Amino acid sequence: MQKKYRAIEFFSGIGAFSQVGHEYGAQTIKAFDQGEDANCVYRLNYALEPCTRNLDSIKFDQIEKSDLWWMSPPCLPYTRKGNGCDIEDTRAHSFLNLLELIPQILPDRILIENVPEFKNSKAMHRLSETLKQNSYHFKKFDLCSSQLRAPMMRRRFFVVASRVCQIEDIELNRSDPDPLSLFLQDEADVDPSLYLNSDTLNQANRMEAFDIVDLKTKRLTCFTSSYGRQHKASGSLLKDNNNRIRYFAAEEILALLGFSKDFKFPPHLTNRAKWRLAGNSVDTRIILLLLKASGL
Numbered sequence: 543m544q545k546k547y548r549a550i551e552f553f554s555g556i557g558a559f560s561q562v563g564h565e566y567g568a569q570t571i572k573a574f575d576q577g578e579d580a581n582c583v584y585r586l587n588y589a590l591e592p593c594t595r596n597l598d599s600i601k602f603d604q605i606e607k608s609d610l611w612w613m614s615p616p617c618l619p620y621t622r623k624g625n626g627c628d629i630e631d632t633r634a635h636s637f638l639n640l641l642e643l644i645p646q647i648l649p650d651r652i653l654i655e656n657v658p659e660f661k662n663s664k665a666m667h668r669l670s671e672t673l674k675q676n677s678y679h680f681k682k683f684d685l686c687s688s689q690l691r692a693p694m695m696r697r698r699f700f701v702v703a704s705r706v707c708q709i710e711d712i713e714l715n716r717s718d719p720d721p722l723s724l725f726l727q728d729e730a731d732v733d734p735s736l737y738l739n740s741d742t743l744n745q746a747n748r749m750e751a752f753d754i755v756d757l758k759t760k761r762l763t764c765f766t767s768s769y770g771r772q773h774k775a776s777g778s779l780l781k782d783n784n785n786r787i788r789y790f791a792a793e794e795i796l797a798l799l800g801f802s803k804d805f806k807f808p809p810h811l812t813n814r815a816k817w818r819l820a821g822n823s824v825d826t827r828i829i830l831l832l833l834k835a836s837g838l
């Protein structure tokens with residue numbers, strides 16, 4: 543039988559790690575997040591209640607012993623949209639606090655996800671120093687969902703660290719993306735409110751803000767947490783076979799991120815709330831590659 547690893551999912555959101563970790567023997571024993579909507583979703587799908595303790599100030603004796611830490615800390619401190627203040631940004635405090643706890647806890651493995659800009663940040667420099675000082679092997683990876691047959695761009699930066707073995711390389715098989723239709727709901731099931739009315743369309747067309755694609759596309763724009771709120775660079779819109787234009791459902795975005803068909807949102811969440819959660823989440827196929835690279 544496969545050995546079981548006790549994992550902690552920090553910044554758990556809607557639980558991309560818990561979607562797939564079990565495939566490599568990881569069992570999530572604890573999740574941490576302060577988002578109310580995210581925690582409703584998490585509880586519904588994984589029968590585990592995330593802890594709402596603020597990670598800015600959590601102490602080492604408040605964290606269970608485990609074999610693996612998965613972290614996808616807030617990314618705004620590193621992006622232009624978030625003003626790029628890096629470790630000076632208060633939203634980076636939680637990550638820096640957890641870094642300071644590593645020498646006292648020393649989990650065997652640590653896996654981290656963030657935006658591409660994190661790679662050259664001061665936060666990354668601190669992470670490298672912490673990992674080196676505590677005898678971790680580690681590797682950095684730039685990966686995009688489009689390299690994993692998803693017809694969608696989503697570039698992210700990842701770090702895989704282990705104290706117990708060397709980190710393997712990640713090999714990608716180059717192949718054509720899967721057809722978009724594979725990830726879409728049946729037309730009859732599409733929520734009517736996802737279709738755009740002509741006023742919104744005309745207004746956005748004047749600003750050339752939308753990326754409108756048809757079913758043949760091989761490259762959707764990356765869906766961000768601003769999808770539905772901001773038109774520019776926040777994700778594509780679909781022109782269907784009847785030339786109607788609509789938003790992608792959050793469930794379709796999650797299918798593109800490799801989430802299971804059994805994944806559910808609580809019925810009270812609005813589309814905007816669901817898009818925000820989906821836009822913050824992680825490509826689960828990449829998590830599987832990281833787990834393999836970590837020697838599990």
Ligand code: SAH
Nearest residue numbers: 553555556557558575576577597614636823
């Ligand atoms: N990986 C997650 C999403 C991460 S987004 C997923 O699979 O969906 C970052 C998350 O960190 C958000 O859900 C936010 O609520 C949470 N967060 C940000 N700062 C926090 C803090 N100080 N303490 C606890 N959670 C925090």
